[in-house]
Amino acid sequence: MNAAARLSARRIWGLMYRHLALFRRSWPRLLELAYWPTLQMCIWGFTARYLASRGSGTLAIAAGLLLGGVLLWEITLRSQMGFAISFLEELWSRNLGHVFVSPLRPWELVAALIGMAAIRMAAGVLPAILLAWALYGFNLFAAGPVLVLFFANLMLMGWAVALGVVALILRHGAGAEALAWSVLFGLAPLSAIYYPVASLPGWLQPVALLLPSAHVFEGMRALLGPGVIAWRHLAAAAGLNLVWLAAGAALFAAQFRAARRSGALLSIGE
Amino acid sequence: MDAVVVEHLTKSYGPTLAVDDVSFRIPTGATIGLLGGNGAGKTTTIAMLLGLLLPTAGRIQVLGHDMATDRFAALARMNFSSPYISLPHRLSVAENLRVYAHLYGVPRTQARIAELADLLDLTTLLDRPAGQLSAGQKTRVALAKSLINRPELLLLDEPTASLDPDTGDFVRSLLERYRAQSGCTILLASHNMAEVERMCSDVVMLRAGRIVDRGAPAELISRYGREDLEQVFLDIARAPTEHVV
Structure with a gap:
């Protein structure tokens, strides 16, 4: 690793260290x-257990799909929130002024936020996954190595959405912070978490298929149901994620520059 | 060589001119005061020097780096302190300093923190959360943060605002000592005229976004026929625009 890359890695770690110290x-x-992933798992876990206890094989499969959907959606949600809330922590502590006048590049800021989002997601979702296994005998890891691709695609989508949210906060300040909690809930109906895309109205299906998450959940149903790996959906999710990330990064870069032009970085906490 | 070169710097927000065709140079190792009333354009000028704000027109060169194209190289060699920007309250003083040591790529972090703690009388405060400190202690921590990378250029926005006279004097003495030892260049924005008279070799007076006068404090006092810089400041702030030099 050359000196510039080492310094870059150190700056990224510096910002992550700030957040890890905060947790400590x-x-x-x-x-x-x-708290929330575990609570969600408890509510939907008991619902799934009730459905499974009704005896029919279809309901038992539906129960598994429900639990799988809850856990995987939490990955997207926590990745997006982890990224956006880590940024908001800087804003709330009125520390952004110091961060933005340090040699930390915008892409390093994004890398640090991604690192923190991954840690926050793991700390939030892993207990819920373990709880689903302990309480309801639902082992998400039984899906095998392909689960890594599901996880990766959902995390990428979460980060892409978070980039857009942070871009709006950069431009519009604290007034846009509610988006950090709410924006993905708006995409949940189109993500086809608990039902197939085919069950959506015909005109809505092409829109849903623009979401990487919709392809991941189609893939999950194929895996937990007939037991096949839907490579086509996984490839579509990966391709869409590239587009979403590129769009998120472009929006972030544009809004960062616009904020430097308008002076929004000086009053971002207001 | 000049540490800072500002040429025809202009910043407008729509029809409002916040900074209007400002040019000045700061020789390496000098302490220059940036003075002006509220809304004169001091904060806007400093924000542009730090790269937080893009100028509408003009050029800024800091430590030989063009801030439009090479700002990160300059940012690594400079630092900034303002009582209006906080450090994370829940982190201890040492953790805060460690964060900035990483961000500025400071070698031998622990040794540098210990050195600054000694210099700023922070040794007993290193494990205390920053939010539990008094105003004076917070200012000393903010100064430690601003010195962490041994800056060649230090931008200070009212570094002694809201401090008692004793702590204010401690801060001023420390900055004078640091400048003498390191050869650092300092740009000081302050409303404390006694502080400016004491620390600055030259003063740039801003009003309504324009430079209205400049010179050494003693030279300005003599030119305006006043007893101190505060009276000069009031003359400039209250004079009709056309009477200003």
Whole structure:
């Protein structure tokens, strides 16, 4: 690794260290990471167990799909929130001014936020996955190595959406911070988490298929149902993620520049 | 060689001119004061020097780097302190300094933090959360952050605002010592005229986004026939625009 790359890695680690130190000193933040995914798992786990207990094989499969959907959607949700909330932490602590006048490049800021999003997602979702196995005997890892591709695609989509959210916060300040919590809930109906894309109205299906998550959940149903790996859907999800990430990065870069032009970086916390 | 070269710097927000065709140079190793009332354009000028704000027109060169094309090379060699920007409150003083040591690529982090703690009398505060410190202690921590990378250019926005006279004097003495030892260039924006008289070899006076006068504090005092810089400041701030030099 050359000197420039080492310095770059150190700056990325510096920003991640700031967030990790915050977790070390604030246990409610740590608790909050796992709270919602675990709560979701409990609610939907009991629902799935009830469905499975009705006896029919179809309902038992539906119960598995429900649990798989809940867990995988949490990956997208926590990846997006982890990224956006890590950025908001800087804004809330009125520290962004110092960060933006340091030699930290915008792409390094994004890399640090991605690193923190991955850590926050793992800390939030892994307990829920373990709970699903312990309480309901649902082992998501039984899906095998292909699960890595599901995880990766959902995380990428979460980061792409978060880039867009952070771009809007850069431009519009704290007024846009509610998007950090709400934006993905708006995409959930189109992501076909609990039902196939085919069950959506015909005119909505092409829109849904523009979401990487819709392809991942189609793939999940193919795997947990007939037991086949839907490579076509996985490839579509990966391709769409590239487009989404490129769009998110372009929006972030444009809004960062616009914020430097308009002076929004000076008043971003307001 | 000049540490800072500002040429025809202009910043407009729609029809409002926040900074209007400002040019100045800061020789390496000098301490220059940037003075002006509220809304005179000091913060906007500093924000452009830091690369936080893009100029509408004009050129800024910092430590030989053009801020339009090479700002990160300059940012690594400079630093900034302002009481209006916080450090994360829940992190300890040492953790905060460690974060910035990483961001600025400071070698031998622990040794540098210990050195700064000694210099700024922070040794007993290193493990305390930044949010639990008094205003004076916070200012010393902010200064430690701004010195972490041994900056060649230091931009200070009201570094002693809201400090008691004793702490204010401590900060001023420390900055004078640091400049003398390191040869650092300092740009100081302040409303404390006694501080400016004491620390600055030259002063740039801003009003309504324009440079209205400049010179050494003693030279300005003599030119305006006043007893101190505060009276000069008031003359300039209250004079009709056409009477300003």
